[in-house]
Amino acid sequence: MCQLLGMNCNTPTDIQFSFEGFAKRGGLTDEHADGWGIAFFEGSAARCFIDHRPASDSPVAELIRNYPIRSYNVISHIRKATVGQVKLQNCHPFIRELWGQAWVFAHNGDLKNFHPKLQGDFLPIGETDSELAFCLLLQTLKNEFGYRTPANRPSVAEIDKVLRPVCEQIAGFGTFNMLLSNGQAMYTHCSTKLEYIVRAHPFKNAHLVDCDLQVDFGAVTTHNDRVAVIATTALTNDEVWTPFEPHTFLVFEDGCPVLKNGQRAAL
Amino acid sequence: MCQLLGMNCNTPTDIQFSFEGFAKRGGLTDEHADGWGIAFFEGSAARCFIDHRPASDSPVAELIRNYPIRSYNVISHIRKATVGQVKLQNCHPFIRELWGQAWVFAHNGDLKNFHPKLQGDFLPIGETDSELAFCLLLQTLKNEFGYRTPANRPSVAEIDKVLRPVCEQIAGFGTFNMLLSNGQAMYTHCSTKLEYIVRAHPFKNAHLVDCDLQVDFGAVTTHNDRVAVIATTALTNDEVWTPFEPHTFLVFEDGCPVLKNGQRAAL
Numbered sequence: 001m002c003q004l005l006g007m008n009c010n011t012p013t014d015i016q017f018s019f020e021g022f023a024k025r026g027g028l029t030d031e032h033a034d035g036w037g038i039a040f041f042e043g044s045a046a047r048c049f050i051d052h053r054p055a056s057d058s059p060v061a062e063l064i065r066n067y068p069i070r071s072y073n074v075i076s077h078i079r080k081a082t083v084g085q086v087k088l089q090n091c092h093p094f095i096r097e098l099w100g101q102a103w104v105f106a107h108n109g110d111l112k113n114f115h116p117k118l119q120g121d122f123l124p125i126g127e128t129d130s131e132l133a134f135c136l137l138l139q140t141l142k143n144e145f146g147y148r149t150p151a152n153r154p155s156v157a158e159i160d161k162v163l164r165p166v167c168e169q170i171a172g173f174g175t176f177n178m179l180l181s182n183g184q185a186m187y188t189h190c191s192t193k194l195e196y197i198v199r200a201h202p203f204k205n206a207h208l209v210d211c212d213l214q215v216d217f218g219a220v221t222t223h224n225d226r227v228a229v230i231a232t233t234a235l236t237n238d239e240v241w242t243p244f245e246p247h248t249f250l251v252f253e254d255g256c257p258v259l260k261n262g263q264r265a266a267l
Numbered sequence: 268m269c270q271l272l273g274m275n276c277n278t279p280t281d282i283q284f285s286f287e288g289f290a291k292r293g294g295l296t297d298e299h300a301d302g303w304g305i306a307f308f309e310g311s312a313a314r315c316f317i318d319h320r321p322a323s324d325s326p327v328a329e330l331i332r333n334y335p336i337r338s339y340n341v342i343s344h345i346r347k348a349t350v351g352q353v354k355l356q357n358c359h360p361f362i363r364e365l366w367g368q369a370w371v372f373a374h375n376g377d378l379k380n381f382h383p384k385l386q387g388d389f390l391p392i393g394e395t396d397s398e399l400a401f402c403l404l405l406q407t408l409k410n411e412f413g414y415r416t417p418a419n420r421p422s423v424a425e426i427d428k429v430l431r432p433v434c435e436q437i438a439g440f441g442t443f444n445m446l447l448s449n450g451q452a453m454y455t456h457c458s459t460k461l462e463y464i465v466r467a468h469p470f471k472n473a474h475l476v477d478c479d480l481q482v483d484f485g486a487v488t489t490h491n492d493r494v495a496v497i498a499t500t501a502l503t504n505d506e507v508w509t510p511f512e513p514h515t516f517l518v519f520e521d522g523c524p525v526l527k528n529g530q531r532a533a534l
Contacts, residue, residue: 048315049314060334100392125364125367
């Protein structure tokens with residue numbers, strides 16, 4: 001099993017505080033030492049940093065800890081290899097282009113006997129069941145909506161409607177906790193384990209679970225900022241995180257949940 | 268105009284020496300200060316580091332200078348913005364997946380009135396003519412060869428045959444010096460300016476043009492190593508680089524040129 005971290009905000013925000021604790025789980029406070037990765041959106045483009053070395057010991061992770069990259073949407077993953085070797089091609093997040101947008105995906109869980117029929121528009125580069133699932137999600141979107149330009153891309157609600165049944169179908173093959181973003185919204189599915197928190201004014205202090213680090217969010221935010229953080233397990237021990245109910249499909253936009261299993265989400 | 272750097276080898280090699288000089292051109296010894304990027308292949312997967320800050324001053328470039336990533340194929344680019352703003356989405360190299368392989372592309376030159384008809388399998392995320400050209404190259408490959416799996420991908424010679432006329436067609440719109448790789452071979456087109464060198468046993472010393480740094484390749488290589496380095500202009504001042512003739516399409520594999528304008532290349 002692996003660990004997921006996602007962030008969705010209404011203003012470009014850096015993820016250094018959360019990543020500091022999260023990266024510790026890659027070999028120090030937890031056993032997920034088989035590579036890791038993080039992707040930052042800037043508009044429709046994303047830059048993805050991956051490394052086969054444990055996050056707790058990776059020069060690339062060291063860069064991320066020290067270089068504040070501000071983004072509306074971030075997806076990170078640390079890997080405990082179960083299917084596929086420790087190789088770069090098996091490190092999440094995975095990235096593909098559809099409709100002139102980068103799409104970024106990371107998955108926690110194992111899928112058994114999962115051999116979806118792919119039509120060739122999106123094929124896995126590595127050997128993981130996760131990348132297969134990502135290709136199936138994108139192929140389904142492409143089949144449903146066809147060729148779209150930036151001027152007529154489907155809406156968040158339209159995308160939600162197509163993704164939900166595919167995610168349920170994939171979850172039938174095992175555990176499918178996942179984060180997916182195109183830079184506009186963060187689509188998430190929980191089959192077993194995922195928690196989130198929405199931070200907004202009035203901001204408070206927060207203290208990490210995985211190391212002795214504290215931040216006063218009030219000092220680094222404005223009244224209008226709103227940030228949703230999603231993780232496999234809570235990253236802080238003095239805030240109230242909301243666990244996902246199993247088999248929930250939750251969409252975040254502008255730093256808060258907007259659709260829960262297809263219905264307008266209440267904060 | 269921008270600057271290109273490529274490396275194609277028969278053994279995984281790090282690019283630190285060449286990158287040290289090349290990165291200086293991003294704001295110090297030359298004016299290409301509008302972002303930069305570098306992609307390293309490992310098998311069919313590639314990891315791509317891009318930054319909108321000048322290469323001479325980028326924390327990500329600092330990482331690359333200090334973290335030896337060994338690769339068979341590397342493509343790097345430093346940008347002087349002419350078309351498209353200084354934004355992450357306009358930084359080369361660009362990356363897409365086709366036939367379960369990452370494809371990486373970088374371009375030097377401007378294309379005027381270039382509006383190719385794209386069918387939607389590969390669409391630009393940013394605003395550059397370069398990314399449009401990349402999408403056209405991949406769409407042409409996909410149209411020609413259809414759905415291919417790792418077991419029946421086209422050969423280097425077959426790919427060469429399809430890419431050459433498209434590159435000539437694109438070069439009709441302006442300057443089209445480019446590097447393209449799928450991790451197996453490095454496809455290059457020169458319309459005005461590109462030079463290369465093949466380093467093999469017996470290896471010698473080399474001294475950079477852009478800073479006072481020297482390396483003894485003999486001390487860090489074996490007798491069997493072979494490395495081709497391709498750049499907009501020579502990176503060293505005590506080796507003999509071979510300038511490309513204008514309108515040359517040259518393919519490198521295992522560290523040496525193998526096809527020149529469709530004919531077997533002589534070393």
